[in-house]
Amino acid sequence: MEASLPLVATIVSDDSNVPRYAKLKDIMAATKKPVPIWKGIDLGVDPTRVGAGAARAQLRELVIPKQENKCEFIPGDSPEEQGERLAIRLRQLKVL
Secondary structure (H helix, E strand, O other), rough: OOOOOOOOOOOOOOOOEEEEEEHHHHHHHHHOOOOOOOOOOOOOOHHHHHOHHHHOOOOOOOOOOOOOOOOOOOOOOOHHHHHHHHHHHHHHHHOO
């Protein structure tokens, strides 16, 4: 089989080739099994074509933005009055 990279491939252990859900017992057992880590050299891959040295882009900074949630209730005796006040508030926030 040949495919262009990046590629994700899965292999089933029988000839049926029918997708199935994993059993809970198998999922629990999988958490205890070691995960093999192969390097490019182990796979016979040219080191100049993979990894940080072959990257076309360079990561300069990784920032996780702070997310602030703020809820503001618009008072009013009627939906029309609330709508007017909402429009005014949105203009103040420069959304409109």
